[in-house]
Amino acid sequence: MxxxxxxxxxxxxxxxxxxxxxxxxxxxxxxxxxxxxxxxxxxxxxxxxxxxxxxxxxxxxxxxxxxxxxxxxxxxxxxxxxxxxxxxxxxxxxxxxxxxxxxxxxxxxxxxxxxxxxxxxxxxxxxxxxxxxxxxxxxxxxxxxxxxxxxxxxxxxxxxxxxxxxxxxxxxxxxxxxxxxxxxxxxxxxxxxxxxxxxxxxxxxxxxxxxxxxxxxGGSDPMVVCSDADIDLAVSGAVSGRFYNCGQTCTAVKRLFVFEDIYDSFLSKLKERTEKISVGNGLLKGVMMGPLNSREGLLSIEKLADEEVGKGADIISGGKIISGGDFDKGNFFEPTIIANPDFQSRLLREEVFGPILPVVPVNSLDTAIEYSNNTEFGLGASVWTKNLKDAYAFSEGVDAGIVWVNKHLKIPPEVPFGGEKSxxxxxxxxxxxxxxxxxxxxxxxxx
Structure with a gap:
């Protein structure tokens, strides 16, 4: 070039x-x-x-x-x-x-x-x-x-x-x-x-x-979905928030915490939406997700997925390198959903740059906040709810420089942006x- x-x-x-x-x-x-x-x-x-x-x-x-x-x-x-x-x-x-x-x-x-x-x-x-x-x-x-x-x-x-x-x-x-x-x-x-x-x-x-x-x-942004959330809206937010730019964004959704009573329904819809993502050359029409930027990044994501499977996590969707034909010309990985990851896994604690999203059930907002803060990072976070009191409680309790309610990732130039902790x-x-x-x-x- x-x-x-x-x-x-x-x-x-x-x-x-x-x-x-x-x-x-x-x-x-x-x-x-x-x-x-x-x-x-x-x-x-x-x-x-x-x-x-x-x-x-x-x-x-x-x-x-x-x-x-x-x-x-x-x-x-x-x-x-x-x-x-x-x-x-x-x-x-x-x-x-x-x-x-x-x-x-x-x-x-x-x-x-x-x-x-x-x-x-x-x-x-x-x-x-x-x-x-x-x-x-x-x-x-x-x-x-x-x-x-x-x-x-x-x-x-x-x-x-x-x-x-x-x-x-x-x-x-x-x-x-x-x-x-x-x-x-x-x-x-x-x-x-x-x-x-x-x-x-x-x-x-x-x-x-x-x-x-x-x-x-950078960050390891949590997204919390409460029982009263608009599930379709939240699923759409999770998909776009994680797989935008092949997951290589500092404020991407990197950890997803969903209330137990809607967990199965949410996970089913998330799987359905994720499997509709078309992967390929970013210059081609109809492609919804391109490759990772480097071979190093590709192998890192593959290793993370394999680690989680080895610890007993469930691959709900994706989980593999895409190869063959034109895919061999780039660093392509399947959009991946992982359920029940190990709580101490790197996937839930580190900044992960790539199209892999862990999903964890939670029983309360307090638990969601506790899990959200269980990382050295504190860049962004989002909560999806119709309850203003819960939205406020989350914004007060989470360690993050920017908090979204019923949204994630978007940052207009008018608002301050930055993080806490690491x-x-x-x-x-x-x-x-x-x-x-x-x-x-x-x-x-x-x-």
Whole structure:
């Protein structure tokens, strides 16, 4: 499909210097001037949606409708930050013996971003949107697995009027390029999305550089279905929430807890819906789920399924690698439902990236909350019920940065997003992210 340069630490430092120079000019632009560029970039991305979507599917594997949705999501995020670029205000303080005081918000400086392969375009927008809108410049490293669409969009940003250096793309190995970004003392804020283990290394390398960190480190999201839930709606939510992007999404439904009195009915309908999912090349019409992104990921999912069977769990649907013919050209795995998994299994405790969903019966909301919290992660969670009291009780009791009621997975750009525990620190999206890229200055004027 193409080739990309492998940056060295010196190359990264040169990009940081370019971004530093660009920041001195870009930060002087008014919020309105910055917004015009972002709105123009969003418009151009929408115009090229078909081409960009096909490129994204080709390099990442997701089906074309999901790729189009992600490209649209990129434009949505840019438009949101263009609309609020000037919405962060300081405060005026009462007069006192010290004089008249006020605070102001200023762009923090050169920023860094490290993005993953699973949702590269949308997560790119989550990072560059608030940074550029606030007046910062940003050095962004895409995953080695999915750099092409990111690079294409960077070119579109330039065509929209973004000055050279405001967005620098650096490509190459994570330990080398990502490590250089983390260690740079010229970068004032860094936003990282990836695994918990890599996030810990980014945090270690950043120690002593005094940069602000936002770490989005994945999750093991629970979905709880109560007795009074709309079963058809919940089944649909479980299927789309788990098998979207072949299950390779940080906020995917990864653990399903269903009340005992509806468990059999729910499981039957879930099996029926899951077995209707057509798997294949994401560029083909009618395909509902594409391949996993890597052979490593494919074998990991196969191993998990085999582990559960060995412990006595029941494979309700799927459970195997799909092979033969064109399937041998990709990393295809059957959409899989597993009932009665071992409570201490990795499937119920770790972040699992792939199309495999464990289903567990529970006897109460308290038990569902207890099971939901039985993991080191705390990113997202959902409860499906018509009872507002139960919905509120779940939202209070579950350890998660975002809680959905009768929905899962959707994250509009207006709302803050992030996790608790090992799912990370800081927030993306919303006005919270805009403030992450700004510093507060106090001014005191003597009487």
């Amino acid at each position: 193409g080739s990309i340069p492998l940056f060295s630490p010196d190359d990264v430092n040169a990009s940081v210097e370019s971004a530093k120079y660009a920041f001195s000019k870009w930060s002087e632009k008014s919020a309105r001037e910055r917004s015009i560029v972002l709105f123009k970039a969003a418009s151009l991305v929408r115009e090229e949606q078909d081409r960009l979507s096909k490129l994204l599917t080709s390099e990442q594997g997701k089906i074309l409708p999901e790729a189009k949705n992600e490209i649209q999501g990129f434009a949505n995020v840019l438009e949101f930050y263009a609309s609020i670029a000037g919405a962060v205000f300081g405060t005026a303080l009462p007069k006192s013996d010290y004089g008249y005081s006020f605070t102001k918000k200023e762009p923090i400086g050169v920023c860094g971003a490290i993005i993953p392969w699973n949702m590269p375009v949308l997560i790119m927008a989550w990072k560059i949107g608030p940074a550029i809108a606030s007046g910062c410049s940003i050095v962004l490293k895409p995953s080695q697995k999915t750099p092409l669409t990111t690079i294409e969009i960077a070119g579109i940003m330039k065509r929209a009027g973004l000055p050279d250096g405001v967005l620098e793309i650096v490509t190459g190995r994570g330990d080398i390029v990502g490590g250089a970004i983390a260690k740079s003392r010229e970068i004032s804020a860094l936003s990282f999305t990836g695994s918990a283990s890599t996030g810990a290394e980014v945090e270690r390398l950043s120690c002593g550089t005094r940069k602000r960190l936002t770490l989005e480190l 799912s990370g620190t800081g927030r993306e999206n919303g006005i919270s992210a805009l403030e992450h890229y700004m510093r507060e200055k106090t001014v005191i004027i003597s009487p």
